[in-house]
Structures are given as structure tokens and as C-alpha cells.
Amino acid sequence: MTLLPFLARHARWLMLIGLAFGIAVPQVTQFVRPWLSELVAAMLFTAALRIGPRAALGAMGHLRGTLGALLVFQLICPLALIALAAPFGLLDSPPALALILLMAAAPLASSPNLTLMVGGDPAPALRMLILGMVILPATTLPVFALLPALGGAAGILDAAAKLLLVILAATGLAFALRPLLLPRPGPAAFAQLDGASALLMTVIVLALTSEIRPALIERPGELLGWMALAFAANLGPQVLTLWLRSRGGRPEALEALAMIAGNRNIGLFLVALPAGVTDPLLLFIGCYQVPMFLTPLVMTPLYRRCHARAAGLGIAGRSAITGKDNGDCNAPQSRR
Template identity: 45%
Template sequence: MADFFRLVSRHARACLVIGLATGLLFPTLAKWLAPWLPVMVAALLTITALRIGHRAARGAVRDLRWGLTAIALLQLILPLACLGVLHVLGLAQTPAAFALVLVTAAPAISGSTNLALLLGLDAGRMMQIMVLGTAVFPITALPILLLFPQMGTPSDVLCSAGLVLLVILAATVAGFALRAKFYPAPSAEQVQSLDGASVLAFCVIVIALMAPLNGALRTAPLQVVLWAVLAFSISYGLQTATLLSLRKTRLHAVAGPLAIGAGNRNVALFLVALPPDALAPILIFIGCWQLPMYLTPILLPPLYRKALHDG
């Protein structure tokens, strides 16, 4: 099994493509896996924490000042600015505007640490950003909810965010405990095996996430293309803007993790609270939103390399 995991680790990017293709080509499998998403996400977080270890992830208190400032900009100032511009343009009530505000108000996805690992970035810093963003999400989301009421009621979103934060913390603690007990000083081969296990879990999750897209591809392919263009534009635009803004500042060391957090957001936090009628116009977008995120380690390494090393 360890040899298999190391093989997966060596071909991580190809495995992500296989996961995406499997989710699209085998709708029955995707539909069967979809109800297990919460369990799979918790397992992924545990494996990721096991791979990183508590030593790499510590420092959250020391980094609280810059971390809170960055999260406030990404999860509060950015969506409010987007909403203000959309109001001026008379587009605030369109489904595309709803999708844009929804995405920019959300924290980094739970799998962002895996993206950091695949891009060769500091996964410990990424875990700090992801946990901190999720922790303050109930606070940053409230002004957005007041200005964009179709997003759901504050109480529903608070409950959703609290549950997700609890799962993240429990899975992280479990992973750190397993690391301390079984891999206090892992060898290079053991680290590669853990990387492979993490990639494999990430690939299985994307199969389930592709379930909403299957029907749309058959009934409304043009809508899928348009929503996919918007999803790629938001995700890669935010990552590029963050990298270019921070690469020559004092935050250069965390520019990569912050860029991943900026362009890979956990919209599932809002999905729990959204009324079905409000959610319906952007269901296809939610499925498309997975594409740029899972393709980030395949399409954007040159951008991260140029911005963080060559620039």
C-alpha cells in the first residue's frame, strides 16, 4: 500500500485530472459518493494534518495580526467592494453577481492545504489561514448577509460555520495526534506516502463534487461553458492579483498561501444556509467552481513560480 501511495504522489497532477474526468464520465458513481462528502472532507483534513504535523502549523498566535488583516480584506472588504461596484453598474441582482459575492465572502476551502503541498508552498501557513478564515467567517459574513439577504439568515450561516469549524478543529487535532504517535520523525519515503494518501483522498472528493455538473452538461452545455468561464476568471484572477500585490512586500513569505486562499473558496458554507429558490440560479456555477480549484496545481505552477521565485 505504501508503494501505491508513493506512486500516486509522484503522479499527483495526473490523478487530479483522472478524478475530475471520473466525476464527469461516471455520474452514478458521483451521485453515490455525494452524500459522503462531509465524511470525506473530515478524512482529508485528518490526513493533511497528519502529513503537515503540529510543528509546521504552529505560529497562529504570532501571525494573528497579519492573518486577521488579510482575512478581513479577502472575506469582508473584497465582497463589499464587489457588491458596491455591481450596484453602481446595476448588476447587483443578477445570478453572476450573486455568485461573485458568494465566492468572495467565503473562507479558503478545506483542501487548500493540499493545493499548497502540490504547489510546493508552505502548507503549515496555509492551514493557519484556512482555520483562521473559517473561525472568523461568522463575523465577516454578517454584513454581507444584511446587504445581500438572499444569501440566507444570519443564524443559519452561523450554525453552518460553527459546525464546519468544529469538524476542521477535530480533524486537525486527530491528525496531529496521529503524527505525534506514529510519525514523530517521518522519513522521506513516509512523507511521500502521506502525500499520496492525501492526493488520493482529494481525488475521490472531486468525483462527488462533480455530481451537480453531470445533468447540466447534457441539458444546458452552453450555460456550463459560460459559468465555467466566470469561475475560472474569479479564481485565477484573485490568485494572480494576490500574488502580484504581495510578492515584493513584507508578506512575500505568505503570498503563495494567501493567493491560494483568495482564489479557492469554500462556498459549501453558504450552501447549507441558502434558501432553495435563491440557490437554483447558481447551481451550475457551484459545480463549475470546482474546476479551477482542482486544476490550480496543473495550470498555475508557472504563475506561482514566476511571482514568488523569478519575480
């Protein structure tokens, strides 16, 4: 079969087509949205099957760094936003609430797939996804306690537990079946799985953009404001993380960290918080899908340049310490 490898080669454009179709024909949402949980589970299964348990779990030494990064993303960042908004009385404003909830959310379920599409290793993203969901109830408690509009975090505990169960079931099944289905995976098998992931993500986007077209027709000014906020909230943290990691000469997990810095599962809060809180945020959540699914198309060159720069600086630093010549440190490094 050549269809899935073809979709894998053109995954970025396929997602753009799905995004445009979902905005142009919002009626398709009624066919896709009831299957959203199953689609997410299938996408996680495909990603975990491609990565495998050994790469996904990694060495125990990675756990400390992964946990530290997640605490910065899911706890320190939203608390910092609260500290900035509170003196101005903005905690109840929809834009501030949207940004705080976005920063408090766990990594997006499609983070491993998006990381792969920009040329990175998806294994660290999968580790962060699983651990981020595990610690989500604990990290949301202090954040929600400081947001009077939310009235506590009881709802999120149940929703987080359900999503964590889906993640563990899908990844666990994939890890168990990998020795049987992919005992010695090669490029052809990876191409099939990458194509399946691209197709699943394209279908999922159809269920998440239904609010954009009505807003474009009825209130275009409001849509423009929310869209600008969504692009800044999604791409801004990615660019900042890429810049910091590349300046520090740290290419390890660069793509996964940058991707998760800007891509969070804010949709989880739709099933956990009162409708009075989430309804004003539906348009933002719809707009947020646009930069999310455009990331592989518009950000891949930046990801590659930052990885090459970080790798070059890292080699230069090691050369200075060891006194060995490691060649041209500015040359792009060999990528997977």
C-alpha cells in the same frame, strides 16, 4: 508500499483524471456525496498530520498578518463587489450573487493540500483555514445584511459552527497523534501522506461535478458562461496575489495566500441558505471545481516563478540595506 508515493508523484494528473471521470459519469456522485463530510475530515486529518502542530500554529506574530489577510479576503472583497453591483441593480442577479458569496466564503478545506501541490508550505494555509472558519460568522453578517435575497445570516451561523467543529476535531486529533505516529517523519512518510491526500482529493471531486454533464447536453451556452466566470473568479485572484507579492519581494506564505485568494468554500452556503437562492448557483459551483482542481497542473510553473522572483527581490532589497553581496538574486531559490 509504493502505491501512495506513486500517487503523490502524479497527484496533478490523478486529480485531472478524477475531474474528467466525475463529469463523464455523474452517477458516481450518489455513492460519494453521502460520505463527503467524512472525506473532508479525513483530508484535513492527513494534512494536519503531515504539517504537525508546531508548524501549523506558528509564532504568535503570524496571527496579526493572517487575520488581516482574511479580513481582506472574506470582508473587504465581497463588500467591494456589493458596492460595484448595487448602483446597477445587480445584487439579485445570479452571477453577481455567486461572486459575492464566493468572496465571502472561508478558505477551502483542501487549501493546505493544494498549496503543497504547487510547491508551497501548507502550514500557513492550514492556519488561515482554521482562523477563517472562526471569523466566518462575524464576516458574513455585514455582507448578508446588504444582500436582500438572503434574508439574514442565521443559517450560516449553524453551518459554520458545524464545519468548524469538523476542522478542529480532525486537526486536533492529528496533532495529538503525530508524536505517536510520526515521531521523526522523513521523506518516505511524507510521500505516503501526500499520496493519501491526493487520493482523497480525487475522490472528493467526484461528488462536486454532477451538474456539469447535464448542462453540457441540455444548455451548453449557459455552461460556457458559468465556466468562464468560474475560471476568472478562481484563477484571477490567484494571479493578482502572486503578482502583488512577487513585485513586493515577499515570498513568505506566497503560495498559501494566492491559493486561498482564489479557492473558497462556497459549498458551505448550500446547507445554510434557502434553496431558492442556491439552486441557480449549483451549476456555477460545479464549474468552480474545474479550475480549482486544475490549479496544481496549470499554475505550478507560475507559482514557482513568482516565488523565485519574490525571493530574489527580497534578497536584493536586504543587500541594498546591508551593503552585502548575496549572489544572483534572480536565481530560483532552494525550495522544500
